[in-house]
Each structure stands twice: as structure tokens, then as C-alpha cells.
Amino acid sequence: MASPGQRTPGDARRYFELSPQFPMKRGGVLHGARVAYETWGELSASRDNAILILTGLSPNAHAAANEDDPTPGWWQDMLGPGKPIDTSRWFVICVNTLGSCKGSTGPASINPDTGRLYRLDFPELSLEDAANAAHELVSGLGVARLACLIGNSMGGMTALAYLSMHPGSARAHISISTAPQAQPFSIAIRSLQREAIRLDPDWQLGQYDDEHYPDAGMSIARKLGVITYRSAMEWVGRFARIRLDSEKRDDEPFAAEFQVESYLAGHAKRFVRNFDPNCYLYLSRASDWFDIAEHGGGDASAGLARIHLERALVIGVSTDILFPLSQQEEIAAGLRQGGADVDFVALDSPQGHDAFLVDIDGFGGAIAPFLGSL
Amino acid sequence: MASPGQRTPGDARRYFELSPQFPMKRGGVLHGARVAYETWGELSASRDNAILILTGLSPNAHAAANEDDPTPGWWQDMLGPGKPIDTSRWFVICVNTLGSCKGSTGPASINPDTGRLYRLDFPELSLEDAANAAHELVSGLGVARLACLIGNSMGGMTALAYLSMHPGSARAHISISTAPQAQPFSIAIRSLQREAIRLDPDWQLGQYDDEHYPDAGMSIARKLGVITYRSAMEWVGRFARIRLDSEKRDDEPFAAEFQVESYLAGHAKRFVRNFDPNCYLYLSRASDWFDIAEHGGGDASAGLARIHLERALVIGVSTDILFPLSQQEEIAAGLRQGGADVDFVALDSPQGHDAFLVDIDGFGGAIAPFLGSL
Structure with a gap:
């Protein structure tokens, strides 16, 4: 286990300081917390070409090689000049989730109030907290409105929280293999x-x-x-x-x-x-807790319909047993109800939930034209 | 943990002594081994109304209440007078799997050679051994040919081994939510x-x-x-x-x-x-090892086609992720190739692999007419 401040290969090279008193949804406050992030491409003068990627439970912010770190990232073939997420056009940000151990503040970080590792003294973490931290980062980078918010797996749930709590914060959204709420099997x-x-x-x-x-x-x-x-x-x-x-x-x-x-x-x-x-325990529990119904007066469809976007692309995989296709359909229907023009893509990739990491033909083939049309 | 000789509620009330030197497929011999079993109904004078039930990994031989033990069994609603497996017509035998701990000899039994529990000194167990033990029991009860062999889950694999190794030992077969060979997911x-x-x-x-x-x-x-x-x-x-x-x-x-x-x-x-x-470890590993291809010169279809039956009923469930419907189709096709008249029933029970234990309407609805037509 690397000590919290220590960089390990593949960990993010940049840090953003959150509000000195960062409030947590379920109570408590983080003092002097930060998130690690990486970027690709250039922010345009009109600041309208930013894409934020919210990740699954375990990935760090290093989605692909960049100037800071030329090693391949976890979405290496998806992200770069001329790739489906084309960094010659888009300014792409990927953030390590609040509560993770890949550079962002979490249970493995030093608690400034005690000088010791937080461990289980870390306050209860929800994906709403992770979404708020990511939103502070995006604002701090001078982006008032994302061109597109991309979330996959747990990051897709974080994205729904982000969009719910920060209306108008994104023009478009790509939702990948995720859930509006955790089902009992998951x-x-x-x-x-x-x-x-x-x-x-x-x-x-x-x-x-x-x-x-x-x-x-x-x-x-x-x-x-x-x-x-x-x-x-x-x-x-x-x-x-x-x-x-x-x-x-x-x-x-x-x-x-x-x-x-x-x-x-x-x-x-x-x-x-x-x-x-x-x-791992904190992020896993946060995934179980997430429920878009909490943003819709107790109703999941209403929670989704309160999200207003211009465009959305929802992608799911028929072999995914953890985030089944029916849940992707539910997201697509809800966002459509909220007024978005929604493209829904069901892929038959054999790789199940992980397909978005490996079936670049399938996922890139849906993402590239969607981003191209924005 | 009950000591090996001790009866616990629901454990079988009858024991059958196997051959004094019971040979095991992968090597070694069991001395003085036995299997626990229970019966329902009466064997006819012509000994042609016997049904044998081979169970999943954990059930004991107490499939339903009987004179020896009036407590409800694990297939209580399936088995009895007037029920889908009608014990007013059939003489039904259920055997506790060799290697289990519900009365049959297994790793939790005393090794007569040492006077101590076998534990990991028990020889490597395969489902072929369990099938041979069950076949000795059936022969010992005076039944040369079963009217029907029923196997569910692991017991369905044991049944395929039984039929492969003992040609002509059954007229009909009911195969339930099982596999011709373990797939990598399982x-x-x-x-x-x-x-x-x-x-x-x-x-x-x-x-x-x-x-x-x-x-x-x-x-x-x-x-x-x-x-x-x-x-x-x-x-x-x-x-x-x-x-x-x-x-x-x-x-x-x-x-x-x-x-x-x-x-x-x-x-x-x-x-x-x-x-x-x-x-548990021994039976679980035996399930992984089972491969009907070993009875077909390395080919699973050939292994199934070498089984000759008059009639077969193959039942699977669309929501079963452990023993998927595709494997039930494979069994049906193979048995058909072997000359059997095969009924194939795909149920949409929501209960997955366990449906045969709880969806008595669905399973009983297929089993009753099949047995009725024999």
C-alpha cells in the first residue's frame, strides 16, 4: 500500500483543492480535501468544448496517455486525437472519485484534524459527494457548462447525481452501463x-x-x-x-x-x-446507496425526468448482469421525459459490464458520431 | 457439526452398504462405505415402477415426508400421493450423494483404516463415483431397470454419468436445470x-x-x-x-x-x-470436473448421444445463470440424437436456478404429464 501522499505510476499528476469546508451529504465536513484529475486537449476561448469523464469504482484519473504521463490509460483507445473522444476538438477532464485512493481525498488519506489516516473516521460517502467534488473541479477550471458529461458504471450514477444537483451544468450526457438506482442483485x-x-x-x-x-x-x-x-x-x-x-x-x-x-x-x-x-468499502457502499428517486421526490422516473439536457446517448450491453439493459432503457426513457433528444444503443458485446473498456469498436462507434454531432 | 454417525433431523433413516471395496474413478478405494436413502410408495411385483432422484449439492435424501420421517422434505410439494411424482403409482428412491455429510460416506465420515475422520484423506471424488454408488443402491433394492431417473442441478450431471456408465439402466429420464459439462462461469x-x-x-x-x-x-x-x-x-x-x-x-x-x-x-x-x-469442497470440485465429453471420446454431443433412452424430459429456466438454458437445449439435442423421444420445456420462472424447488406449478406441470404418459 502506497502512503497517501505518494504518487504511484498511473496516478493523476494534478490536484484540485476543494472548498476548505467541503460538506458531505450524510453529515460531516472534509477539511482541506482535494481531487486528483488529468486533462487532454485545450479549453477553447469560449470555454464550450469541455467534457468530463466520471469513472467506475476502481479506475484512476489516467484515462489515456497525455503530456504529464505518457503511459497508456484505462480508456487509451477511446480518448486522444482522432479517437472517438477526439482530444483535438474537446478539452477532456477525468477526475479520480472523491473517496478513492488514487490521488483524491478518501479513507486512505491523512485526516488533517488528527494527523493520522482517516480509515473509518472518514465521513459516510455518497455519490452525491463525489459529484459535488467533480463539479467544484469543473467550475475551478473555468468551465460553467460542460459540452458533455460522460459517466460509466459507478461514474454513470455519479453523473446522474451531478446533473440532478447542478441543473444546466451540461449540454449533453453519455450514460454508459450504469443504473438509476442499485438493484438488489447488485x-x-x-x-x-x-x-x-x-x-x-x-x-x-x-x-x-x-x-x-x-x-x-x-x-x-x-x-x-x-x-x-x-x-x-x-x-x-x-x-x-x-x-x-x-x-x-x-x-x-x-x-x-x-x-x-x-x-x-x-x-x-x-x-x-x-x-x-x-x-473500496466506502465506494462500494456509496454505489448501493445511490438512488435517483431521492432526486425525484421518491420516484426514480421523476428523478430522471427532472434532468434537463439537450442531447443524451445511453449505451448498455445485453450481457451485463450487474447493470442490466433494462436499467439503461429506464435511464433513456427518463431523460427523454426530461426533454432530451436521446439516442439509445444496446450492444451485444460478449464482455458484459466491462465491454465499455474493451469493445472500443462498439462503444467508440456510438460515441464518436454522437460527439461529432454536438 | 454433528458427528458423522449421528442422525440429525431430516437426515435419511436408511442406509445401504456399498461394495466392501468401492473403487473410485480417480484412484483409491472406499472400505465399508454406505449411502443414505429414503423411499416412498411400493415397488411393484414386476419391479418396473421405480424412480430414482439424484439431488443437488446440499440436499439430503429426505425429499418429502414419509413413514420414517413425517417432517416436510426439500421437494415436499413435488412428491407424494397424487402429486406430480405420484407415490401411489411410483416407488421413489432418493439417495444422499456419496461424499455428502447427510448420512452417506464422505470426508466427514470415519475412515475405517485409521479410526479418524477422513477429512482431506478422502479420495478424490467425481460424480461418476456418486452415480456408481447410486446404481449399487438401486440394484441392491432389486431394481434392474428404473422406470425413470430424475436428476436436478448437480444431480442432473450425476444422472448423465449414471446413464452413460450403466446402459439400459433406465427407460426414461427427467433432466432438470443441469449441465453436460461445467462451463467456465460456473x-x-x-x-x-x-x-x-x-x-x-x-x-x-x-x-x-x-x-x-x-x-x-x-x-x-x-x-x-x-x-x-x-x-x-x-x-x-x-x-x-x-x-x-x-x-x-x-x-x-x-x-x-x-x-x-x-x-x-x-x-x-x-x-x-x-x-x-x-x-462441500469435494462435491463442488466434482461438479467442476464433470464432463460428459469424457463419456463420448472427448466430444460432449457424442457423450450425450451414447445415452439410449426411450423417453426424456429436459427442463430449464430462462433466468438460470448457473446452468443456462443453452445447456439444457444441448442435453435435449444430445439425448434426441441417442434415440430418445425428448420433450423440452423452457420455463420463464423468475426464481432462476432454484426454480425447480419453488415453482412447483411450472415444474410439476411438466413432470406430471410426462410421468403420466410413461
């Missing part, structure tokens, strides 16, 4: 991921360190994530029942034997020590 | 369930006891099971985003807050100390 999955971490004896109510770290719990949480982020259909073609070579097998009882198990282990290994467990 | 889920148990420090390579028992790992394994046994669609209607009453909430950080979390906790609580963790 809550169940995320609750179990949190439980795996909490039940790990090394979690110690958040007081872990490098020597005693909840590796096992984080590994289970990540593997369950990967299982639900992809699709059964993709894996039939990709892994079938292929066995590991015998020299790649552990000797321990019930060790991995199939390639799909080794694939999951690889994902877990890359994640476990690269994402702070307490931050 | 392997991933089961592998993660096993990992949760294995990573629990109290598992201790299988050497747990009542004081140090892998409760946390078993709880995670069971909850993940329940999540994948049901369907997202059912839960939207059943739980939506209903919160727990505040007095039902724990004070600990990140405690359950939604009804769906409490539902999962209830399932886990009922399971954790009522199923032996080592038995």
Missing part, C-alpha cells in the same frame, strides 16, 4: 464483496497495515467483481474447460486447475495491494 | 466459493472442529451460492430497495442495511453449521 454482490473484506481477520476494522493486510478478503472481492463484470458467454469462447499446465498448478488441496481460475487469480493479484480496502 | 463461481472456505484461517486444511470452524468462509460460499441460484429479476420484485428496520441493524461498520442482505444472512446462518465444509 447490492447483494457488493454486500458480499464488502463482507469478504470485513470478515478477513486482517481487516481489523480498517486498522490494517502492510504487514497485516486483508489480502484474502480483497482477493475474493476482486474475483467476484471480475466474475460479474464479464459474461458467461465470453468465457465459454475464451476459456471453455481448458486446464492449466501441470507445472503451473499449486500443490495445495483444491488449488486452481482451470484457466478461468488462473485468469481470476491474475486479476486479483494486480488489484489487492493496489486499491485501498477501506476506500 | 467453475469460476464454485472456485471462488471453495476459495472463501480455504482462505478462512479456521479451515486449517480441513482440520477444523466445532470451536475453530470456518464460519466466515462457509457464509461467503453460501451467500454466493444463493445469489447465483436465484435471479436478479425475482429480487427486483421481492426486495427492491427495501431497508431493514433500524432496530434490526447491527452497529458494526458496513453492516447490512437492505432486506436482500438480511435474506442472504438468513440463508447462510441456516447452512454454515449444517453442511460439512470439507464435503
Whole structure:
């Protein structure tokens, strides 16, 4: 675990200081908090070409290579000159979510009131807080109105919060594989991921360190994530029942034997020590809490219909079990009711929820013409 | 944890001694092993009215109330006089799977060679072993040929092994929500369930006891099971985003807050100390290993086509993510190729994989006329 102030490769290179007393939705205030962000392209003189990207739970702000950091980002093929999000035209901002551990203030940051890590003393985090932090950043960069707000997965929920709380803050919106509210299946999955971490004896109510770290719990949480982020259909073609070579097998009882198990282990290994467990718990719970109905007097459709946009593009994937297509249809219908001209694209990408990260043909093929028409 | 010889409520009341030297597919021999079973109805003089039920991973042999045990069983509404499996006509046998802990010999039984529990000294278990044990039981009860073999979930795979290894052993077959081979998504889920148990420090390579028992790992394994046994669609209607009453909430950080979390906790609580963790590991791995292709020279379709039946009924559920409808179609096509007259029924039950336990209208509505026509 990197200490909070320390830059790790791929972490954002720029920071924005939030209001000295940043109020949190569910109570409490952050003192001296900041968000990490990166940018691509140039803001136009009329400041009307800004796009903000709000991310899923784990990505940092490094969506693609830029001058500050030439390493490839998590949306490398989507973002850049001549790419679907064309940075020769657009000024693109990507922000690390408030509460994350990739440069923004969160449970793994120092609490200035005590000089120690926040850990579980961090106030309860909601996606509305993350949205407000992102809005402060955008305003601070001199952008009064975004040309387009893009949100995928958890970031799509944050985007709906952003648009609800800051009317007129964006002309257009691209909503990707997200939800107007967490459904019980997704809550169940995320609750179990949190439980795996909490039940790990090394979690110690958040007081872990490098020597005693909840590796096992984080590994289970990540593997369950990967299982639900992809699709059964993709894996039939990709892994079938292929066995590991015998020299790649552990000797321990019930060790991995199939390639799909080794694939999951690889994902877990890359994640476990690269994402702070307490931050994971906070962001995961914030996803469960999010409900656009709270912005619509208790009704989800009304919450969506109160968002007024000129244009919107809503994209979903038929193989996504975590954010099913029916929820993307619900978002499209609600935004349409709010007056937006909405394009709805249902993709049959086999990669499930993660398709937006890898099916650049499918997603880029929808995003490029939409942005081109703005 | 009940000690191995001890009867617990709902466990089978009858035992059948297997061959003194029962050979296991992957090597090793069981000495003095037995299977627990129950029966309903009367075997006809011509011994041609016997039905065998092979179960999923966790159920015992008590499928329904009978003279030995009047408590309701796990398929109570399916089985009995005048019910879809009509015990006034059929002699019905249900066997507890070899390797389980509900009366049959398994890792939680005493190893007669050492006088101690087998634990991980139990030989590697395959579903073919479970099928052979069930076949010995049926023969021992004086039945040369079953009128019908019924298998659901893991029991459906065991049934395919049974039919493959014992040609002519059944006239008809009912295959329910199962697989001709485990797909990578199901392997991933089961592998993660096993990992949760294995990573629990109290598992201790299988050497747990009542004081140090892998409760946390078993709880995670069971909850993940329940999540994948049901369907997202059912839960939207059943739980939506209903919160727990505040007095039902724990004070600990990140405690359950939604009804769906409490539902999962209830399932886990009922399971954790009522199923032996080592038995769970053995049966779960056996499910991953099963592949009908091994009975077809490396080809799954050929393996199915080598099974010769007069009649078959194959039932699947569109919301089943663990044993998808496509695999039921594969079974139906294969059995048809083997010469059987096959009825295929796809149900839209919202309950996912578990539908056969609860959607008695749907499943009974298919099973009753099929059995009636035999």
C-alpha cells in the first residue's frame, strides 16, 4: 500500500483543492480535501468544448496517455486525437472519485484534524459527494457548462447525481452501463464483496497495515467483481474447460486447475495491494446507496425526468448482469421525459459490464458520431 | 457439526452398504462405505415402477415426508400421493450423494483404516463415483431397470454419468436445470466459493472442529451460492430497495442495511453449521470436473448421444445463470440424437436456478404429464 501522499505510476499528476469546508451529504465536513484529475486537449476561448469523464469504482484519473504521463490509460483507445473522444476538438477532464485512493481525498488519506489516516473516521460517502467534488473541479477550471458529461458504471450514477444537483451544468450526457438506482442483485454482490473484506481477520476494522493486510478478503472481492463484470458467454469462447499446465498448478488441496481460475487469480493479484480496502468499502457502499428517486421526490422516473439536457446517448450491453439493459432503457426513457433528444444503443458485446473498456469498436462507434454531432 | 454417525433431523433413516471395496474413478478405494436413502410408495411385483432422484449439492435424501420421517422434505410439494411424482403409482428412491455429510460416506465420515475422520484423506471424488454408488443402491433394492431417473442441478450431471456408465439402466429420464459439462462461469463461481472456505484461517486444511470452524468462509460460499441460484429479476420484485428496520441493524461498520442482505444472512446462518465444509469442497470440485465429453471420446454431443433412452424430459429456466438454458437445449439435442423421444420445456420462472424447488406449478406441470404418459 502506497502512503497517501505518494504518487504511484498511473496516478493523476494534478490536484484540485476543494472548498476548505467541503460538506458531505450524510453529515460531516472534509477539511482541506482535494481531487486528483488529468486533462487532454485545450479549453477553447469560449470555454464550450469541455467534457468530463466520471469513472467506475476502481479506475484512476489516467484515462489515456497525455503530456504529464505518457503511459497508456484505462480508456487509451477511446480518448486522444482522432479517437472517438477526439482530444483535438474537446478539452477532456477525468477526475479520480472523491473517496478513492488514487490521488483524491478518501479513507486512505491523512485526516488533517488528527494527523493520522482517516480509515473509518472518514465521513459516510455518497455519490452525491463525489459529484459535488467533480463539479467544484469543473467550475475551478473555468468551465460553467460542460459540452458533455460522460459517466460509466459507478461514474454513470455519479453523473446522474451531478446533473440532478447542478441543473444546466451540461449540454449533453453519455450514460454508459450504469443504473438509476442499485438493484438488489447488485447490492447483494457488493454486500458480499464488502463482507469478504470485513470478515478477513486482517481487516481489523480498517486498522490494517502492510504487514497485516486483508489480502484474502480483497482477493475474493476482486474475483467476484471480475466474475460479474464479464459474461458467461465470453468465457465459454475464451476459456471453455481448458486446464492449466501441470507445472503451473499449486500443490495445495483444491488449488486452481482451470484457466478461468488462473485468469481470476491474475486479476486479483494486480488489484489487492493496489486499491485501498477501506476506500473500496466506502465506494462500494456509496454505489448501493445511490438512488435517483431521492432526486425525484421518491420516484426514480421523476428523478430522471427532472434532468434537463439537450442531447443524451445511453449505451448498455445485453450481457451485463450487474447493470442490466433494462436499467439503461429506464435511464433513456427518463431523460427523454426530461426533454432530451436521446439516442439509445444496446450492444451485444460478449464482455458484459466491462465491454465499455474493451469493445472500443462498439462503444467508440456510438460515441464518436454522437460527439461529432454536438 | 454433528458427528458423522449421528442422525440429525431430516437426515435419511436408511442406509445401504456399498461394495466392501468401492473403487473410485480417480484412484483409491472406499472400505465399508454406505449411502443414505429414503423411499416412498411400493415397488411393484414386476419391479418396473421405480424412480430414482439424484439431488443437488446440499440436499439430503429426505425429499418429502414419509413413514420414517413425517417432517416436510426439500421437494415436499413435488412428491407424494397424487402429486406430480405420484407415490401411489411410483416407488421413489432418493439417495444422499456419496461424499455428502447427510448420512452417506464422505470426508466427514470415519475412515475405517485409521479410526479418524477422513477429512482431506478422502479420495478424490467425481460424480461418476456418486452415480456408481447410486446404481449399487438401486440394484441392491432389486431394481434392474428404473422406470425413470430424475436428476436436478448437480444431480442432473450425476444422472448423465449414471446413464452413460450403466446402459439400459433406465427407460426414461427427467433432466432438470443441469449441465453436460461445467462451463467456465460456473467453475469460476464454485472456485471462488471453495476459495472463501480455504482462505478462512479456521479451515486449517480441513482440520477444523466445532470451536475453530470456518464460519466466515462457509457464509461467503453460501451467500454466493444463493445469489447465483436465484435471479436478479425475482429480487427486483421481492426486495427492491427495501431497508431493514433500524432496530434490526447491527452497529458494526458496513453492516447490512437492505432486506436482500438480511435474506442472504438468513440463508447462510441456516447452512454454515449444517453442511460439512470439507464435503462441500469435494462435491463442488466434482461438479467442476464433470464432463460428459469424457463419456463420448472427448466430444460432449457424442457423450450425450451414447445415452439410449426411450423417453426424456429436459427442463430449464430462462433466468438460470448457473446452468443456462443453452445447456439444457444441448442435453435435449444430445439425448434426441441417442434415440430418445425428448420433450423440452423452457420455463420463464423468475426464481432462476432454484426454480425447480419453488415453482412447483411450472415444474410439476411438466413432470406430471410426462410421468403420466410413461
